[in-house]
Amino acid sequence: MSLRRRRLVIPAAITLLALLAAGPNAQASGADSVHSAGQGPTLHAQTWRAVEFTLHSTVDYADPYRDVDLVATFTGPNGQRLTMPGFWDGGTTWRVRFAAPTPGRWQYTTSSTDAANTGLNGHHGTILAARYTGNLAIYRHGFLKTSANNRYFTYADGTPFFWLGDNQQSNLTGQTRLYESNDPRFPSMFKGIVDTRVKQGFNVIWNETFANNGGNANEGGPDWIGGTFHTLNPEFWDNIDERIGYIAGKGVVDAIAMGVGSSLTDASKDLLPEYQRLARYMVARYAAYPMVWLTAQEFDAPGNCAQCWEQVAQVFADTDPYRQPTTLHNYPIYAGGGVQPRDESWYGLVALQEGHNRVDGVSDYWLKQYQQTPVRPVVEAEANYEGIDVFWDNHAIVQTWQTRESAWKARVGGVAGNDYGAAGVWWACYTPDDPDWNCQNFGSTPWNEGLFLPGAAQMGYLKAFFTALPWSRLAPAPTAIAWAATAPTDTQLAFASATPDRSHTVVYYPHRLDGGAPYRGSLTGLPRGHYVMKWFNPRSGQYTSAGSFTVTTAHGSAQLPPELTAADDWTLLVTRH
Known part of the structure; x- marks a missing residue:
């Protein structure tokens, strides 16, 4: 099988993204051209969207995948530095892909483990990154990371990711x-x-x-x-x-x-x-x-x-x-x-x-x-x-x-x-x-x-x-409910998740595998306030009113309604107003 072949679709798509970001005066030769000189083209992109540039090795390696490594160092606004490895893509072709995490001017320099390879070493270029203007959340807010408390994921800007x-x-x-x-x-x-x-x-x-x-x-x-x-x-x-x-x-x-x-x-x-x-x-x-x-x-x-x-x-x-x-x-x-x-x-x-x-x-x-x-x-x-x-x-x-x-x-x-x-x-x-x-x-x-x-x-x-x-503030609440003795104590035990201030409590009722009576229990540790309850049907996505109650003392309690049908699972949402 020949390892020198036609370019497939995705790099063209990357090139198109760069040109779209650049506006009507962008030059099509900028995003996927090979330059024998050290200075590459100026590329245009949007933040968090992939853009690539291409290099051609001047050395014909027996096994380019293993014989040489390529990296590009990107320096952005305020001195931010990111190092991205490049990859061999057949024949003498090498590519580097990059997504700018912040808008502004990003400059790159390439180097390889073969200092004599002028096709891979010492190339420079510029990426002008504009802020992403589309409606996809992953690009509006940036790639994923863990939250500060290591409990969930956020986008790069800290917005919670469900x-x-x-x-x-x-x-x-x-x-x-x-x-x-x-x-x-x-x-x-x-x-x-x-x-x-x-x-x-x-x-x-x-x-x-x-x-x-x-x-x-x-x-x-x-x-x-x-x-x-x-x-x-x-x-x-x-x-x-x-x-x-x-x-x-x-x-x-x-x-x-x-x-x-x-x-x-x-x-x-x-x-x-x-x-x-x-x-x-x-x-x-x-x-x-x-x-x-x-x-x-x-x-x-x-x-x-x-x-x-x-x-x-x-x-x-x-x-x-x-x-x-x-x-x-x-x-x-x-x-x-x-x-x-x-x-x-x-x-x-x-x-x-x-x-x-x-x-x-x-x-x-x-x-x-x-x-x-x-x-x-x-x-x-x-x-x-x-x-x-x-x-x-x-x-x-x-x-x-x-x-x-x-x-x-x-x-x-x-x-x-x-x-x-x-x-x-x-x-x-x-x-x-x-x-x-x-x-x-x-x-x-x-x-x-x-x-x-x-x-x-x-x-x-x-x-x-x-x-x-406010789902990112919900946490397991094993002591939020006191269940009656008739409630299951095995895999089908109902369980609650709540926000720290108890403004929202979610109770999931698994269906009764044993065919027993509906669940009975009481919410405990509730702050003063008026509470509204809604049933959520996890099979249909529909809500049904489950009534309301008022707590007048600190660390109050309230009786939970039995699930609508014991043969099905249900979710109860309790909110404080």
Whole structure:
């Protein structure tokens, strides 16, 4: 396969963004031209939007991916400095991508590990960044970071970010078609999935390159030529560029992993330098987009080299000049996982996995995670993918109520975000007869049916409910309610989350698995004031009045109404006016 090839779509899109920001007098030659002199063109961009420039190596390396490294140092207003690695993109072509975090003049200088390579060393240029003028929140407010109290995520300017993710683990691979579809509603399978999830309210997508465990390909060809970690194929990555560029163009954050943790085991830890190099390459290509570095899924499964994966994650964290959150996805705690390097400065969040066909209680699962120290934001990243066949558990099919209940329990238990997964979409299945192993074993739901399972809309209802509140001030409140003896004490115990001043209290009532009587209990520790109660139906997104009451003494109490139907889950919102 030739490594000298045509330029794919995403760099053209980046160039177009730069030209649009520049205005009607911009010159098209500015954003993707090769200059033999050290002085490059002046590029125009908007803050937080990716722009790139191209260099051509004057040395023909036998293995450019490994033989030389390139970096560009950007100096902005007030002396702000960011260092971004460059990446080899086939032949003699190298590229650097950058997103200006502040408006103004940014100047860059390039250098490489080969001092004699005048094509890569000593190039200078200017980026004039105007403030972003669009309506996408991730660019109006900037890339993600953890909050000051390490409980949730914010944009760069401190605005709280409500994480609602969708797991689409195969959507950077050929399993999810980029240029074709078998559904007339969507010319592109990939774009149809992304567009639908955006309409449903999702703002994070979990995907994986699977470029670390062999046998993977997309429309650009295989990830490696001659075997895993042999010869990198830039066309594979160009195809991923187009996909990640599309996700970023929708204002969605990309939570990206290399692949499965079992690809780096205790027996193969001598490959660690290859994984670290690949992490650096991924940062070079994608750090100028809104990202979370998920690194690997189930990194701490028995037999995996968990400490190796921690070193790979540190490369993501240390190389990304924007310091976007970095983590590792846990193997289920009940199955022997749950390693959390909370003491490490690079560890930005807990990417938890409850598992599938699971019914857990708040206080013994999510609340325990919330209470651990050092404090880190917790994301319930994999819980009860809706509609999948749990083939290892007597072929149980995950029910919608399980998916919905895990999300709500996690939220009132203090998580900073949760990810949804649906049969036929978490791993894309083109048809009911798709021969892919995951499709054959986890159920035969095709992607265009799984995309509209009811749980997706219900995740949107959850997001709408919380974002209408001062949700970032809510915290688990295990002592806010005194329950009657008839209330469940197991996984179905109702639980509350409240603001410190008790101006807002959220009570989630799981449905009664035992068929017992409705919940009975009292809110306690209430300040004086008048309170209004509303039922929220998490299945339909509708509110119903639940009455009101007045507290006239300090640390007062009030009787809670029983849920409307014991066979369903309900959410009670209590606000002080």
